[in-house]
Amino acid sequence: MGKVIVITSGKGGVGKTTATANLGAGLALAGKSVVLIDTDIGLRNLDLVLGLENRIVFDLVDVVDGKCRSFRQALIKDKRFDNLHILASAQSRDKDAVKPEQMKALCVELRQAFDYILLDCPAGIEMGFKNAIAGADEAVVVTNPEVSAVRDADRIVGLLEAAEMQGIGLILNRVKPGLVKRGQMLSVEDVQDILNLKLLGMVPEDERIVHASNKGEPAVLDRSSKAGEAYRDIVMRLLDPGRPLMATSDEGMWSKLRRLFTANLGSQAS
Amino acid sequence: MFDDISGARKEGNFFKLQNFLQMTLALEPVVIKGTRHGLLVCLREEADFSTTLGCLREKLQADEGFLKGATVSVDLGWRELTETQFGDFEAVLTEHSVALAGVLSTSLNTRTLAEKRGHKAIIGRLGLAQHQGRALRNVRPPKPEPAPPSRSEDPPVPQVVKPARAPEPEPEPPQLRDQEETLYLKRNLRSGQKAMYPGHIVVMGDVNPGAELEAEGDIIVLGQLRGRAYAGCTGNAGAQIWALGMHPTQLRICDAVWTGEKRRGKAPASLKAFLQGKEIVFEPMPIR
Numbered sequence: 001m002g003k004v005i006v007i008t009s010g011k012g013g014v015g016k017t018t019a020t021a022n023l024g025a026g027l028a029l030a031g032k033s034v035v036l037i038d039t040d041i042g043l044r045n046l047d048l049v050l051g052l053e054n055r056i057v058f059d060l061v062d063v064v065d066g067k068c069r070s071f072r073q074a075l076i077k078d079k080r081f082d083n084l085h086i087l088a089s090a091q092s093r094d095k096d097a098v099k100p101e102q103m104k105a106l107c108v109e110l111r112q113a114f115d116y117i118l119l120d121c122p123a124g125i126e127m128g129f130k131n132a133i134a135g136a137d138e139a140v141v142v143t144n145p146e147v148s149a150v151r152d153a154d155r156i157v158g159l160l161e162a163a164e165m166q167g168i169g170l171i172l173n174r175v176k177p178g179l180v181k182r183g184q185m186l187s188v189e190d191v192q193d194i195l196n197l198k199l200l201g202m203v204p205e206d207e208r209i210v211h212a213s214n215k216g217e218p219a220v221l222d223r224s225s226k227a228g229e230a231y232r233d234i235v236m237r238l239l240d241p242g243r244p245l246m247a248t249s250d251e252g253m254w255s256k257l258r259r260l261f262t263a264n265l266g267s268q269a270s
Numbered sequence: 271m272f273d274d275i276s277g278a279r280k281e282g283n284f285f286k287l288q289n290f291l292q293m294t295l296a297l298e299p300v301v302i303k304g305t306r307h308g309l310l311v312c313l314r315e316e317a318d319f320s321t322t323l324g325c326l327r328e329k330l331q332a333d334e335g336f337l338k339g340a341t342v343s344v345d346l347g348w349r350e351l352t353e354t355q356f357g358d359f360e361a362v363l364t365e366h367s368v369a370l371a372g373v374l375s376t377s378l379n380t381r382t383l384a385e386k387r388g389h390k391a392i393i394g395r396l397g398l399a400q401h402q403g404r405a406l407r408n409v410r411p412p413k414p415e416p417a418p419p420s421r422s423e424d425p426p427v428p429q430v431v432k433p434a435r436a437p438e439p440e441p442e443p444p445q446l447r448d449q450e451e452t453l454y455l456k457r458n459l460r461s462g463q464k465a466m467y468p469g470h471i472v473v474m475g476d477v478n479p480g481a482e483l484e485a486e487g488d489i490i491v492l493g494q495l496r497g498r499a500y501a502g503c504t505g506n507a508g509a510q511i512w513a514l515g516m517h518p519t520q521l522r523i524c525d526a527v528w529t530g531e532k533r534r535g536k537a538p539a540s541l542k543a544f545l546q547g548k549e550i551v552f553e554p555m556p557i558r
Contacts, residue, residue: 151461151479151480152461154460154461154462154478154479154480155460155461155462155480157460158460158461158462158463159462161460162378193494194478194479194496196458196476
């Protein structure tokens with residue numbers, strides 16, 4: 001029996017699609033059977049960032065409308081991985097083309113066939129969001145350490161809690177540890193003060209993400225990408241919830257030593 | 271004690287606590303009250319639901335001659351019901367030909383469920399199931415209490431507390447003043463959530479930025495108040511706002527507005543806000 005996880009955020013552009021693609025790819029690398037569904041109808045881009053755009057014949061709307069025999073016809077297998085499939089969204093329709101009950105029914109079907117079903121939720125709180133959460137068991141909220149992103153994430157969590165979603169996790173994306181240290185960016189504590197969710201991990205800002213999207217290659221495949229490394233760590237935590245968090249500062253060894261000394265001085269003074 | 275609630279307050283908190291502890295020893299899960307507006311079925315939240323339904327059935331049976339064909343409202347307080355439980359409750363009422371006019375509940379989930387099932391729902395909690403020993407008003411049941419008199423009339427311990435309790439109905443039970451009714455929210459409020467109440471609001475949790483509270487009375491936040499709070503919204507200039515972490519984006523009391531100028535430095539964050547003249551002023555909460 002599979003798990004259906006919706007990846008949502010409220011605010012647009014915080015990294016939901018990137019997270020969906022990378023988490024899916026990471027789970028597939030870990031040996032799971034995964035299907036990714038792009039529920040952003042009318043503004044599809046999950047297939048783009050995975051480089052599978054050319055192979056799409058049927059999409060999500062075709063599946064729920066019954067234009068293709070079953071979802072298997074519409075799924076595209078990503079040849080780079082053993083068991084990663086994608087169900088793309090429709091570019092020429094809009095969010096009213098699908099109803100929550102249809103999404104629920106589709107998720108029930110997919111649960112029989114796959115270990116993980118990841119739903120890439122569109123930005124906003126309207127029909128697209130309602131469709132995406134309809135069939136989901138758990139949610140992952142992606143946000144940036146930035147006030148408007150956190151505010152929108154809080155709104156989304158309120159809606160998820162009202163929909164009685166169990167298991168809401170947080171991914172803090174596009175973190176710049178240097179700015180956090182200088183007090184110019186919200187720290188994870190500031191964010192958690194408001195959101196208070198189970199932290200799945202923090203992904204640093206990484207120039208290589210843009211390049212990866214353009215190439216159509218998820219960052220988890222790139223060994224030199226820090227974001228890729230963070231996503232791989234998050235995948236490990238999805239599979240093993242007790243795993244401790246990875247340190248994400250770019251602190252040098254010297255500053256770490258200094259912190260050690262000042263901590264000792266502080267305790268002596270008191 | 272029931273004759274004069276304010277009297278009990280003067281005695282101090284310890285006396286009240288003692289009373290409360292003694293009272294809870296012998297409380298009924300279901301109490302049917304006559305109010306100015308009609309019959310009110312009060313369900314005590316702590317009791318297990320199937321026991322409560324059983325007790326309700328008994329009472330409706332006992333007073334069948336009187337209650338058959340009547341219309342009641344139900345006070346669920348903070349109890350949350352599932353669809354099945356609500357359905358069972360409706361079934362018990364229908365069995366005895368009692369119609370449901372509406373539901374009082376402080377739980378949003380329960381109110382939504384009630385509305386979904388075609389009943390009117392209002393936010394609130396009268397909690398009359400706690401106030402045992404008061405008789406129905408304006409109605410003449412066969413016995414003074416709708417329950418078997420022995421249970422609520424002389425429970426062993428509260429006898430000490432209510433010395434003059436005789437088994438005949440009180441002439442005039444004290445009115446519940448609306449200003450003292452309080453909405454308890456035992457959770458955090460997230461952005462976009464708004465609570466409005468014609469009384470006081472107490473939040474046992476945080477109020478995140480983007481969340482709003484609007485009360486005719488006071489607002490008390492036992493957590494971080496980071497959103498908006500509007501106390502005394504119908505013109506009560508004596509309303510106050512207390513918060514353990516006072517960091518609101520905006521405060522309003524009666525007609526005055528305070529727009530959040532950030533307080534810097536190590537100023538204490540546990541503050542109370544109240545009107546002095548036409549301005550909202552802050553003082554540290556009197557806690558040591």
